[in-house]
Amino acid sequence: MNLTEMGAKAKKVSRLMGKLGQEEKNRGLLAAADALSASQRQILEANEADVREAEARGMKPGMVDRLRLTASRVEAMADGFKSVAALEDPIGEVESMKRRPNGLLIGKKRVPLGVIGIIYEARPNVTADAFGLCFKSGNAVILKGGSDAIQSNLAIVKAIREGLKSAGLPEDAVQLISDTGRESARELMRLNGYLDVLIPRGSAGLIRTVVENSTVPVIETGTGNCHIYVDASADFQMALDIIYNAKTQRIGVCNACESLVVHRSIAAEFLPLLKKKLDEKQVEIRGDEESCRLAEGIVPAAEEDWGTEYLDYILSVKLVDSLDEAIDHINRYSTGHSEAIITKDYANAKRFLDEIDSAAVYVNASTRFTDGAEFGFGAEIGISTQKLHARGPMGLRELTTIKYVICGDGQVRP
């Protein structure tokens, strides 16, 4: 099937989905959860084939781990649908309905976006997660996963569609592009008229490709060169605990800390303590010239270190003379994801919150909290690092839009 046909099907079904009530949508999600559980054997077999081929091609173990499904991971996907079913439906609410002087009633009604495209790499769980959130928010979804996971994705989507069908709901609420080539990716990026938004999830390279080539609106997600600034007044123990957590609790995620900015006045005392703490996890510290002098074992950073998202046991360190310099450095090199200040100073905390231009700005807490579940959204489809439409963790509400509904009794414009 070509993409225009898929787009037309999705658009058609999205009209139906906009009319579904919360109960029907939850019935669909629970049926999809049951179908995933019932198809566990087929999904695991398909995944086994993907993993075998990936290993034969020499895929790195870390990537293979993201690709691999187990019985409990399939159950986690099914449980994910149940969690989404438990979330409140954002659709249909009319906000701020007001009466204009001419008697017109004008309100903003929350409605689905329509058709959402998701383009991603080798994580088959994205297939299920994306469907769950799109379905609950009344959107049809077209999925384009990576070739490494194609057999897993086909099996997962087949099960979800069977579940929807058994619940009397439209199967085309989810469609998977079975052609994993680049040509179909490019076609998806230019499916204006059918696709209301395209969300890339994955590596910085994938996201850049989508931003540069899409003519449909894109929500840029994910890349996180997150900074922590240790202010002159910081509580050292708090700073060490937060940095240790933000750097090492999980290294491969976008909200992990990649770069430290430290006030020069405390560096001589703080950096040796930091080195010692991070040695527990063999974190390599790459510092500017002075940092290297202040603590043994800190290796020299190059200019490109300041802009690098390592996703590894590596951390860069830059010394500054002032909060101004810290803010300038962070606003220059960060990807606008998450940044934190560790301070006891009220004015500095306030200025950091005001002047750092990122999706999530923290005082005295780990950047690892930038996450839909941690923010209380129940689930997330990604973390937006752009400013348009959605910023930070995107939950159900970020998959909706509004339309103006206007009730009159014959008004014309004078």
Add this chain to the structure above:
Amino acid sequence: MNLTEMGAKAKKVSRLMGKLGQEEKNRGLLAAADALSASQRQILEANEADVREAEARGMKPGMVDRLRLTASRVEAMADGFKSVAALEDPIGEVESMKRRPNGLLIGKKRVPLGVIGIIYEARPNVTADAFGLCFKSGNAVILKGGSDAIQSNLAIVKAIREGLKSAGLPEDAVQLISDTGRESARELMRLNGYLDVLIPRGSAGLIRTVVENSTVPVIETGTGNCHIYVDASADFQMALDIIYNAKTQRIGVCNACESLVVHRSIAAEFLPLLKKKLDEKQVEIRGDEESCRLAEGIVPAAEEDWGTEYLDYILSVKLVDSLDEAIDHINRYSTGHSEAIITKDYANAKRFLDEIDSAAVYVNASTRFTDGAEFGFGAEIGISTQKLHARGPMGLRELTTIKYVICGDGQVRP
């Protein structure tokens, strides 16, 4: 100056602007208003030169009228700044600050988008309007107007910058690209890293070019193939008044009605009345086969008429057998701008509001009300016909985004 330098300047100044309070911003707007008035002679002279050259090139009178400034039009721009100064500042509000179970306080703070690009054609008033709204919402703006109005635009921007300077505010809050060539337009569309959003204002062709070539996020505005559906139960007089208003009150605007959908059961009676009413303004009616038979003087429509935004004294008419057919036709051919139903039937009104997929959906009122001032926003920068970020008239709030501010006391993620 090249665009990267302009982008860097804008980005730098946008950091300052995010910190300006409402009083400072209003002072800037009032100073800019005074400067426009004081520079009236220079602006009119520059405009006279633009108009002379445009006429020499054979520009159509309607276009020349849009290009031409008069003393009262310059005063209207200055008054526009005063009106924007009177609007409430959306920046700085923190929405729904909540305490999470771990004690973190998480809130959404409303902040400027940062740097906004506006690309437009030959209307010099857009120069002033765009600056006013961007400035009040704390954004730096880079303007790229059409070559036809370049001398007018240069004079207007010069005056505004002088006004800002006299008020001690950063002149680079507004920059105009003086090179009016296509190459600089393309460069602007790819100014990622500096531009947070690009808003095209003007013809369908301009908007398409921007959507297809931009790598920065775009808000699509304007094109309006607006429909009115006359239901079987419609009050004929109301329908005639609304159609007459929506079609003829101002023909060159995006919220004018371009196409009529009429229930077949009333067509024989209604169409002759419609023809008579629209004859008052010599409106050409292009109808499907049956319409042509039902009223003398209706001329045959071709397939492309259903998708055409005439911006002229022309209206297409399509007959349908049901509300379903009307909704399908409208959702297929409309540009998602504004559509209205004329009906006495509650269920049909409700279904139309629910199922029409447009920015503004009306019951028993003219589509001409889709406008920032009419909606009570005070002013607008354009009307979005896309679903991402903003839909319908865009006021100050639509030129903002949020960031999450998180206050902790040492929280780390378990």
